[in-house]
């Protein structure tokens with residue numbers, strides 16, 4: 001396959017006409033929209049809450065150099081260890097060396113996009129370490145050898161029949177097993193794994209600067225088990241997850257849960273401030289927080305797009321996006337998909353390779369409307385497009401096309417140089433492929449408006 005952009009277009013076309021995909025996504029998205037609408041409706045002063053969240057995140061990003069050391073100092077005060085990782089390789093090696101030092105062989109993981117970003121499961125597998133996902137959705141996609149389809153709902157692309165079929169093949173459960181039976185089976189399979197694991201790996205929804213804690217939200221309780229049974233807990237967290245104070249959670253928790261799933265509050269909300277203390281009954285003996293940069297500071301350096309770092313990964317913009325709903329999560333071929341993925345990926349992984357994502361938008365603005373931290377997402381997409389042009393990343397064909405268009409549009413004589421037939425021929429010759437085979441090409445009239453107007457005036461004068 002050619003470039004990432006060509007693959008995106010080919011995969012989009014295939015997915016958009018995949019009827020099964022459409023049916024499952026419409027069903028699952030429909031359920032999300034119904035419950036999110038109810039949940040969000042229960043928030044009083046939604047606009048004020050969103051504005052406040054935006055301002056807090058703005059303050060954090062403008063002062064990241066102060067908040068990060070504050071978090072580090074406070075977390076270390078209670079015996080936790082902070083590791084800074086600039087990129088994928090550093091994060092992987094740091095995790096591996098902790099595992100090797102402990103002579104560990106088995107890892108249990110809760111859902112975290114940061115570990116997807118650093119391809120942790122594959123890396124650990126290559127190093128003969130068993131790494132098991134314990135979130136049900138993640139466990140399902142891991143069984144299938146797939147990546148998460150969605151940042152909040154990893155198995156959103158699967159129907160309950162698909163999952164029953166998978167469990168039937170893997171574990172012999174009835175082919176028509178109910179979701180409750182399947183969950184029960186997964187629970188049985190996973191329970192022992194917590195006890196056997198040497199290391200628990202999680203992410204965090206928030207890093208709290210003033211207490212030096214991490215906050216995790218989840219619905220299954222698996223992250224709590226991952227952080228209490230194993231002797232070592234490693235949390236891998238993007239540096240943008242900071243909030244200044246523990247009191248900010250009263251704003252961010254409900255915003256995250258209502259926009260993520262429609263719940264008033266996620267079922268389990270845990271705040272961890274270090275390893276087990278002398279007077280505590282449970283918890284790990286060692287706790288590490290790996291602060292992951294991996295391109296985030298590139299985004300921080302972009303004044304116009306910095307607000308991409310305010311994201312709390314609720315997934316609302318993905319669910320609102322007509323492009324995401326049609327082409328699906330895998331087509332993006334990135335860890336973070338949908339509008340927020342299209343905004344941040346070019347800065348995290350390279351503008352040249354991922355600039356096409358900024359065009360994967362109708363610019364309808366629905367993403368911006370639903371974002372709980374008021375990121376101006378569709379404007380960011382336009383700014384990315386501008387930057388791609390400024391960085392001279394357009395193809396020669398595109399440059400030539402726009403130069404010709406500009407020249408013609410600025411001169412009436414040139415615009416009317418060819419008649420409608422010739423213009424239609426040129427359109428078909430050069431733009432049919434880009435326009436796509438499923439859309440009718442627009443037809444240019446034989447004479448332009450200016451020509452017809454002049455003719456009309458002449459006729460009146462005669």
Ligand code: SF4
Pocket residue numbers: 259310311312313314315316317318340367370371372373374375377
């Ligand atoms: S950009 Fe906004 S809507 Fe999208 S995932 Fe992040 S916080 Fe949610």
